[in-house]
Amino acid sequence: MGTKEYSILYLTDFYYPAKGRKYYEEDLYIIDQLRDTFKILICHPLHSKDFESIVDIIVFRNTGSVIYYKDYFQKFVERIDHMNILVYNALTGKGDMKGKQHLLDLTKENYPVIPSIEDLTAMEKLPVSETYILKLKNGADSIGMKQVSHQDLPNLNLKGYIVQPYVDFEYEVSFYFVDSDFQYALYAPDKEKRWVLEQYKPSREDLQFATKFIEWNALGHGIQRVDACRLTDGKLLLVELEDLNPYLSLDALSPEARQHFISSFKASLLRQLDLNVLNQK
Numbered sequence: 001m002g003t004k005e006y007s008i009l010y011l012t013d014f015y016y017p018a019k020g021r022k023y024y025e026e027d028l029y030i031i032d033q034l035r036d037t038f039k040i041l042i043c044h045p046l047h048s049k050d051f052e053s054i055v056d057i058i059v060f061r062n063t064g065s066v067i068y069y070k071d072y073f074q075k076f077v078e079r080i081d082h083m084n085i086l087v088y089n090a091l092t093g094k095g096d097m098k099g100k101q102h103l104l105d106l107t108k109e110n111y112p113v114i115p116s117i118e119d120l121t122a123m124e125k126l127p128v129s130e131t132y133i134l135k136l137k138n139g140a141d142s143i144g145m146k147q148v149s150h151q152d153l154p155n156l157n158l159k160g161y162i163v164q165p166y167v168d169f170e171y172e173v174s175f176y177f178v179d180s181d182f183q184y185a186l187y188a189p190d191k192e193k194r195w196v197l198e199q200y201k202p203s204r205e206d207l208q209f210a211t212k213f214i215e216w217n218a219l220g221h222g223i224q225r226v227d228a229c230r231l232t233d234g235k236l237l238l239v240e241l242e243d244l245n246p247y248l249s250l251d252a253l254s255p256e257a258r259q260h261f262i263s264s265f266k267a268s269l270l271r272q273l274d275l276n277v278l279n280q281k
Contacts, residue, residue, distance in 0.1 A: 005037075008038045008057055009041050009058045010042050011045045014027065022251075023062035024062075026247065026248060034262075045063045046072055049079070056086065056273055058086070058088070086276050089221065089222025089224075093224075094218075096243060097243055100136075101137065111212065111213070114165070118162050120153070120163075128150075128165075130150055131150070132148050132150065133147055133148075168231070170231070171230050172188050175210035180211075180215070182207060185200040197249050217241060217243055223248070224246065225242040
């Protein structure tokens with residue numbers, strides 16, 4: 001629309017310590033790629049309040065897990081909603097924006113997901129396993145994860161946790177989307193090295209699997225990552241649907257794939273900004 005140069009408040013934490021990932025390098029690259037199209041103000045998420053009303057859109061990127069500042073994040077969400085400020089990703093997702101609740105919901109809806117429960121009265125939904133994994137319902141990045149035996153499980157206080165069976169898998173694979181459009185896939189050939197990634201060429205069945213979760217989430221706009229594991233029988237199961245601020249591992253892409261993603265990201269931002277201007281008229 002026209003020649004308006006839109007402004008972005010880009011929220012990131014350059015110092016967030018993430019195992020196997022360099023958040024600051026990825027965000028510096030993205031910011032550099034956006035500069036020719038947008039005016040950009042960079043800010044830590046804890047300091048955004050004074051700048052939110054002076055930009056056209058807020059981009060919530062590599063800020064780390066919001067578990068470390070959940071009260072501030074909740075106030076941020078309430079403030080953005082009250083002020084009707086445009087945010088990317090849209091804050092309407094049902095994935096990890098709401099912790100691991102989506103794994104419980106998808107289990108109940110019989111999606112191909114690692115079976116997850118939060119109450120031992122629902123144990124029939126889980127396959128019998130010698131070992132179970134406990135994950136914080138509102139956790140991220142394996143924070144608070146525990147491995148327990150079948151024998152010990154009934155004696156534990158599960159408040160605030162979800163329970164999953166231990167799953168033996170060949171490798172993990174992630175599918176990346178901008179809005180509802182598939183961009184690229186990456187996988188970890190060595191399952192002991194989750195963040196040593198290579199480009200992956202998905203099959204038609206792989207994309208059908210990943211798209212199921214994108215359609216279920218119905219996110220208005222944003223970047224989503226569908227994390228899955230390949231079982232020894234060849235099937236895929238969802239590990240997590242990241243729809244708040246997924247790390248993109250752009251350094252693992254070819255230059256062509258990286259540029260394609262950046263072009264898709266820019267186009268998505270501009271669509272939302274132009275639509276917002278039209279709606280205000």
